[in-house]
Amino acid sequence: MTSNADEGAFWAGPAGAKWIEFEAEQDHFLSEVAHAVVGMAGLRAGERALDVGCGTGAVSLLAAKDVGPTGHVLATDIAAPFVDRVAERAQALPQVGVQLGDAQTVDWPETPFDVALSRFGVMFFSDPVAAFTNIAKALRPGGRMAFAAWGRTEDNPYWAEPRRIIEEMIGPQNRAAPNAPGPMGLADAVWAQDQMTQAGLKDVAVDTREIPLLHEGGAMGAADLSLRIGPAVRPLREIDATPEQVAAYKAQTAQAFQSYETGGQARIPATVHLFSARV
Ligand SMILES: C[S@@+](CC[C@H](N)C(=O)[O-])C[C@H]1O[C@@H](n2cnc3c(N)ncnc32)[C@H](O)[C@@H]1O
Structure with a gap:
């Protein structure tokens, strides 16, 4: 069994703390993706779901x-910190439970589930086949999966524009190897579906959609968010960016996002793969 311990350390550190600190803003930003993946899961009253x-x-x-x-x-x-936070948020919902664990190796005790679903939580596996096999083990025969993952950086302005601007400012950045664990880990939908098939899943399919990312603070709000969670965090930290560089990044990114702003709201089109499969 392969563990994903590096990812655990990463998310339990400052990156995860930012997700908790800016939870409301991030939840709104990604809300349309949440609705898309939950809609695809097609949950019915009384079903058991694994997020x-x-x-x-x-x-x-x-x-x-x-x-x-x-x-x-x-x-x-x-x-x-994440499972603790969900426990706190779901206090009034007795149907929600939490469990800490690496999806590649954990033994979920309360099996079987009818559905496994995820928004952007399945691209970080060092061994996707192990993870999808382990998730499948937790589902009943005929159980279904619905997972949202980012498409290619080039097709996602929220990721492509920050990368372009940072590279113009400080030169070429190391790019993740194709299919490496990370935000774009399942961006190659053919490869991703092959990983799911190798895990023994049936009816593996992808529905690639354009889904808007929403920010009520407009282009500037979205540029600011990209500094705290996501695209610009790692490169600017790696170069120990000066306040002037951060300000220049933010101004240029806001300008790049300007065409997506209407009436004060930014709606940045995102290319998202919605993967489905059955056990
Ligand atoms: C980009 S965040 C998405 C969080 C959440 N699904 C959402 O949409 O708000 C990725 C999440 O995947 C979790 N994660 C990464 N590798 C994992 C693994 N091997 N097992 C379980 N969770 C993992 C991280 O801790 C993090 O919470």
Whole structure:
């Protein structure tokens, strides 16, 4: 069994703390993706769902509404601060439980589940086949999966524009190897589906959609968010960016996002793969 311990350490550190600190803003930003993945999961009242890589629990909370008080949602994540946060947010929802664990290796006790779902929690596996096999083990025969993952950087302005601007400012950056664990780890949908098939899943399919990312602070709000969570965090930290560089980055990124702003709201089109499969 391969563990994903490096990811656990990463998310339990400052990166995860930012997700918790800016939870409301990030939840709104990614809300349309949450609705898309929960919609694809097609949860019914009384069903049992497993939210893999639950983060602060936006998808778990939505799924909890669909399964209702007779159903169950287990929110599971490799980083303890996240499962603690979901437990706090779901205090009034007895149908939500939490469990700490690495999806590649954990033994979820309350099996079987009808559905496993995730928004952006399944691209970080060092061994995707091991993870999908382990998730499949937790589902009943015929159980289904619905996972959202980012498409290619080039097709996602929220990722491509920061990269372009940072590279113009400080030169070429190391780029992740194709299919390496990370935000774009399942961006190659053909490869990703092959990993799922190798895990023994059936009816593996992808529905690639354009889904808007929403920011009520407009282009500047989205540029600011990209500094705290996501695209610009790692490169600017690696070069120990000066306040002037950060300010220049923010101004240029806001300008790049300007065409997506209407009436003060930014709607940045994102290319998202919605993967589905059955056990
Ligand atoms: C980009 S965040 C998404 C969080 C949440 N699903 C959301 O959409 O708000 C990725 C999440 O995957 C979790 N994760 C990464 N590798 C994991 C693994 N091997 N097992 C379980 N969770 C993992 C991280 O701790 C983090 O919470």
